[in-house]
Amino acid sequence: MREYKNNFIKADALFAKTLLSLAVVYSASSLAVTPTVTLPKGTSLGSTSFFDGFSGNSSGVTYLLYLQKENGTSLKDSDGNNAAAFNSPNLDVTVAINQIDYKFEPNESGEIYGVSAFIPLVSLDASFGNTGPQLKDNGTELGDLTLSGYLQLPPSIKDGRPVFSHRIAVDVIVPTGGYDADKDFNQSNNYVTLIPNWSFTVLPAPRVEISGRINYLYNFENSEPAGSAPLTWNGGAVDNTQSGQAVYMNFATSYEIFPGLRAGLNGYYLKQLTDDKVNGDTLADSKEEVLGIGPGVFWSSKDQSTNVWVNTYSESMVENRFRNELKLQFRIAHKF
Template sequence: MAVRRLGLAVLSCLLATPAAAQQVPQTVQLPNGLNTGGTSFLDGFTRTTPGWAVVPYLTISHLDEIKDANGDDVPAFRRPRIDSTLLLTQVAYATSYRPLGGVLGFTALVPLVNLDASFAANSPVRLRDNGFGMGDVTFGPYLQMLPVMREGRPVFIQRFELDAVAPVGKFDRDLDLNQSSGYWSVIPNWAFTFLPTPEWEISGRLNYVYNFRADKASNPPPIPGFVFRNGKAGDAAWLNFATSYQVAPTLRLGINGYYLQQLRDNRTNGVRVADSKQRKFYLGPGTSWQIDQRNILNTNLYLPVDVENAAAGNSLNLQYIHVF
């Protein structure tokens, strides 16, 4: 099932090459809330019989570094602290239709996001947040394939999904950190789970995001002679990955992570912003607790390994799955 996890965008050319080397300032970045690490263990599985499922997510992030294109701290931000709390509710429905040997379903996700940013009193640049509000809504169809069985047990299962992201969340042009990205995006993804043994599982989700043109931006930099007309975030690809081992009948322990690479630079007024591509690599431990046949709780901690052109810090994700 799809889930979008809050990814805070940090504005301005301070996160790209030095201002003197740029033709235009950076005005948009990758969408807020990309599913970087929001899903992990046994990701390829969801229900294959008609019915509903509800998945609440709680993600708490503490970002205390802002990195430039070389992965170094941006000196213009002193003692940054960008805290965010995301409460995401996903509703999914599996239909009785079985095209191509799979189960057709539909999903929708509605996020509520609280932002809280602060900087040192002597910080040359500060970012202002938009407080509490609703984020952008994700919705789309998916095709859940039936499991591949060997010796009476599942060994491989996969799902294909196509999501649209509607920019209906809270947005203030005069603030730097908003719940909404301010533009439409399309995200196709492929989720899978492979079980080499009954106790050991390997899961992943390969994602791609295409971003449409933005006609509004979060607090464009006040550069003399510059007028913002439009912006476009470059497309990106990323992989969520996880592996776990069943140490008890209802408990799995494992590791989880994700790697994101932006494929094209961002654009402002149709002009490429040099060295504006993001890269993120996170790793951490996790657990999966099967409370009963209808309820599962996943816990994932993500720690930064390599980050470029983005804010960095620790993130804790709680995922509760209930199947009706």
């Protein structure tokens, strides 16, 4: 069976998803804002696609490199309209992620335990036109470390070929990256996030595959909210914020054009379930939503030791975050 390496990589992962419900209040001498509360930048939104339910059946080390480019050209409010407070908002995010994955020897049942570590380098470049609020980015810094533990279940075999494979995992985003409390856009979330998830691949026909990954996000408190302007809440100081809980799914399907090369569609959908909180109070109308879909290709070397993915996405149904007209990702995995 061909070995397809899973990438637990948190690629979207490090894209700065921004600004849920930013309220701007002008006075004669100052600019006061509600704190920036966002879903974590360590999610794998769109970073996994074809053959996500497979991770290979041999032990050892695999190295993965992700290169990602995201350009947010409009900032949407809770109704999906352009946020009125901003003139020409733009957020460019460039990410390089190094992943080291290690799988232990299969047990007697064919189950394989594995661990992964993801280290991102993130470059942020924000601009907001000549008028209106001017938000600041933190330049180029390391992003948050993500640690993952997973269990790969043995594939189901029918008529001599695999027809289904799946994996369960728990990812932890640890706030180790660059964080400046005086900047609006940072590489680090400055809080811990737990992401239990389930990945699967179905092979309904010899040349067709359908894959998906379902994730649940639980975010802990941020005890030092960041912002370039003074942060206030109900007339007082801001002590902490907490991003709401969310679910999201990556999905993909491909067709084998010839051995080693596939093409298909890939996408993701995110829905925030609960509103964000400031000082324990609910921040109304702060839930994020986004749908991204686009074409992608997958290539595997003859010996299956090297795999390459190229994925593109265009976003719609965007609420309380930047909209990306085009999002690009290149990913390569090599098994040693």
